[in-house]
Amino acid sequence: MDAVSSTRRASWWPVLLLLAIALAVRSWIVVRTEVAARDSVGFIVTALRFEHEPFVSVLRTSQQPPGYPLAILATSWPIRAVSGGPTPENMALAAQIASCLFGVLLVVPMVGFGTEIIDRRFGLASAALFQCLPAWVRFTSDGLSEAMFLFFIAVGLWAAARSFRTGSAWSFLETGLAAGMAFLTRPEGAELAGAVAVVIVGAACLARVSWTSSTVSMASLAIGFLILAGPFVVATGRITNKPTGRFLLGDPTAEKSFFGKADRPPVLLAAWWQDAGDPNRNRTLWATQTLLTETAASSRQFGLLLSLIGLAVWHRRIRNSAGGAVLIVLSAAHAILLIRMTSSVGYLSERHTALIVLTGCFPATLGLMEVVDWLCRRSGGVLRVSPVLATLVLVAAAAAMPSLAKPLHGNRAGHRAAGQWLAKHAPGEAGIRDPFCWGRYYSGRDFTDSAADDPDLQYVIVELSDNQHSRLPLLTEARAKAAAGELVYHWPESKPVEKASVAVYRWVRPPANPTASRPSPPAGGGE
Numbered sequence: 285m286d287a288v289s290s291t292r293r294a295s296w297w298p299v300l301l302l303l304a305i306a307l308a309v310r311s312w313i314v315v316r317t318e319v320a321a322r323d324s325v326g327f328i329v330t331a332l333r334f335e336h337e338p339f340v341s342v343l344r345t346s347q348q349p350p351g352y353p354l355a356i357l358a359t360s361w362p363i364r365a366v367s368g369g370p371t372p373e374n375m376a377l378a379a380q381i382a383s384c385l386f387g388v389l390l391v392v393p394m395v396g397f398g399t400e401i402i403d404r405r406f407g408l409a410s411a412a413l414f415q416c417l418p419a420w421v422r423f424t425s426d427g428l429s430e431a432m433f434l435f436f437i438a439v440g441l442w443a444a445a446r447s448f449r450t451g452s453a454w455s456f457l458e459t460g461l462a463a464g465m466a467f468l469t470r471p472e473g474a475e476l477a478g479a480v481a482v483v484i485v486g487a488a489c490l491a492r493v494s495w496t497s498s499t500v501s502m503a504s505l506a507i508g509f510l511i512l513a514g515p516f517v518v519a520t521g522r523i524t525n526k527p528t529g530r531f532l533l534g535d536p537t538a539e540k541s542f543f544g545k546a547d548r549p550p551v552l553l554a555a556w557w558q559d560a561g562d563p564n565r566n567r568t569l570w571a572t573q574t575l576l577t578e579t580a581a582s583s584r585q586f587g588l589l590l591s592l593i594g595l596a597v598w599h600r601r602i603r604n605s606a607g608g609a610v611l612i613v614l615s616a617a618h619a620i621l622l623i624r625m626t627s628s629v630g631y632l633s634e635r636h637t638a639l640i641v642l643t644g645c646f647p648a649t650l651g652l653m654e655v656v657d658w659l660c661r662r663s664g665g666v667l668r669v670s671p672v673l674a675t676l677v678l679v680a681a682a683a684a685m686p687s688l689a690k691p692l693h694g695n696r697a698g699h700r701a702a703g704q705w706l707a708k709h710a711p712g713e714a715g716i717r718d719p720f721c722w723g724r725y726y727s728g729r730d731f732t733d734s735a736a737d738d739p740d741l742q743y744v745i746v747e748l749s750d751n752q753h754s755r756l757p758l759l760t761e762a763r764a765k766a767a768a769g770e771l772v773y774h775w776p777e778s779k780p781v782e783k784a785s786v787a788v789y790r791w792v793r794p795p796a797n798p799t800a801s802r803p804s805p806p807a808g809g810g811e
Contacts, residue, residue: 298408302391306415309688310384313425317692319700320376324427325721328375329730331357343519347526350516351469352429355382372703372726379427387424387431391415393438398646400445401604401611409673410649416680418687419582419634420641426692429469430638436466437639440476441614445607448483451497453504456480460508467513471524472618472639477509479614483606492606532625571626575619579637579644586680587641587648590655594647597654615643652676696722698775698786702745703727705773705788715742717765719758723788740793744769748784765791 330353333342343350360370360378367374391411398407414420424431440462447455459480466473481502488498517523524530580588602608618639626632653673660667703726706716710727715738718724723745744765769791774784781787 306388310425318697320427324379325725383431386435393442396442401607414645418684433469448606456501456504457508460505464509464512567627571623590648590651591644593651701775715739718745744789
């Protein structure tokens with residue numbers, strides 16, 4: 285008994301070590317963050333709405349699923365208990381901490397799923413490989429929903445693999461619950477339930493299990509998913525509130541993304557149809573090539589190559605074929621969805637590849653193990669698999685450090701400074717026009733805004749540097765008002781305005797009839 289207990293404890297040491305490293309790296313990123321991601325502002329505002337407005341009303345009117353905002357709200361309570369009421373700083377910290385927690389805990393279900401379909405070494409290497417991808421370490425340390433989404437996807441994959449191995453209805457119920465939580469974080473979470481359902485039906489068609497057993501499994505999966513997803517759909521009257529999702533589902537009231545209105549080169553970490561060069565090019569072909577390009581970039585190129593090697597040997601190395609099939613079906617379904625979205629909307633961000641990168645880590649790890657096995661065989665026994673595999677993972681982690689060393693959104697410090705200046709100098713009745721969101725957020729206006737929608741006095745924030753956000757919908761209006769306004773603040777304050785990166789302009793609406801406001805000439809007509 286003692287020997288068994290010692291073995292079990294020893295088997296958890298690598299997992300605990302990986303968790304500790306993931307936590308340390310993300311903590312380092314958080315403390316060196318200049319501003320949270322621009323999208324985090326919307327999540328934070330929604331989180332605070334849940335605290336002060338009727339729950340169902342927020343569900344219906346928000347453009348975001350409720351999962352991540354509620355996680356931010358829960359995380360903010362202990363932080364606010366120490367630091368006081370909600371402030372831009374402590375709510376941004378809460379958003380990042382919530383994301384970090386899910387990003388760190390993602391290690392556990394990835395190890396669990398890998399153990400189910402091959403073995404524990406494979407699970408550990410897969411989880412470690414994901415933690416070596418700098419883009420995703422940064423994304424899952426930022427105020428974004430990806431970490432929470434990926435965590436529940438991984439939990440669902442783990443539960444699904446266990447379900448097919450044991451045939452337990454309770455495990456299929458757990459899979460449905462995980463898919464429901466993923467759906468409440470991002471609508472793509474429904475794909476997990478769909479992928480498991482496809483494999484259940486496929487197993488029955490291939491006579492791997494009886495139709496009676498498949499029916500029970502399908503019912504358990506559906507119940508688990510609907511317990512969480514059903515109330516949201518009933519409350520909102522739709523599958524998703526996200527504009528792009530509604531557009532893809534054929535909602536006539538949903539507009540295409542405003543990203544189609546660009547007039548300058550693209551922002552980083554994204555691809556745009558209008559930059560493809562040839563307007564007559566096949567959009568589906570462009571979308572497919574764009575997906576491959578963005579996936580390769582977010583997996584640091586080598587991840588995509590290793591995935592292809594792993595897929596080539598997948599069928600003979602996977603011991604839990606049904607669990608592995610869920611991974612393949614889920615990846616393929618999401619790739620098809622992204623190609624359709626990209627060809628329809630004309631835009632694909634690196635963040636959109638999150639699910640493919642997560643699922644791709646498993647065949648990539650298998651590809652890496654295949655390469656290591658080959659090297660060890662060629663060495664004539666000099667090299668051993670586990671040490672070589674661990675060394676390569678450490679090399680990948682070291683290669684990621686230069687990218688992780690950069691402060692998160694360090695080039696947006698001026699927006700935070702502009703917001704803090706506005707908090708002190710902008711009257712409460714004045715409006716703030718901020719296409720970038722950060723300045724308005726750090727001014728505190730997203731918490732208590734008493735200004736009218738379009739007041740006569742407005743403060744406008746613009747960038748004077750090469751930072752590109754040219755597709756933001758308010759940018760044209762902000763530039764026009766800045767050109768007609770008065771410069772009142774620039775950052776850095778210590779440098780001349782010609783070298784500033786961010787500026788604040790004071791704009792006053794001109795009179796409707798300019799001639800009526802001109803002063804009358806002096807009596808006697810002057811000269």
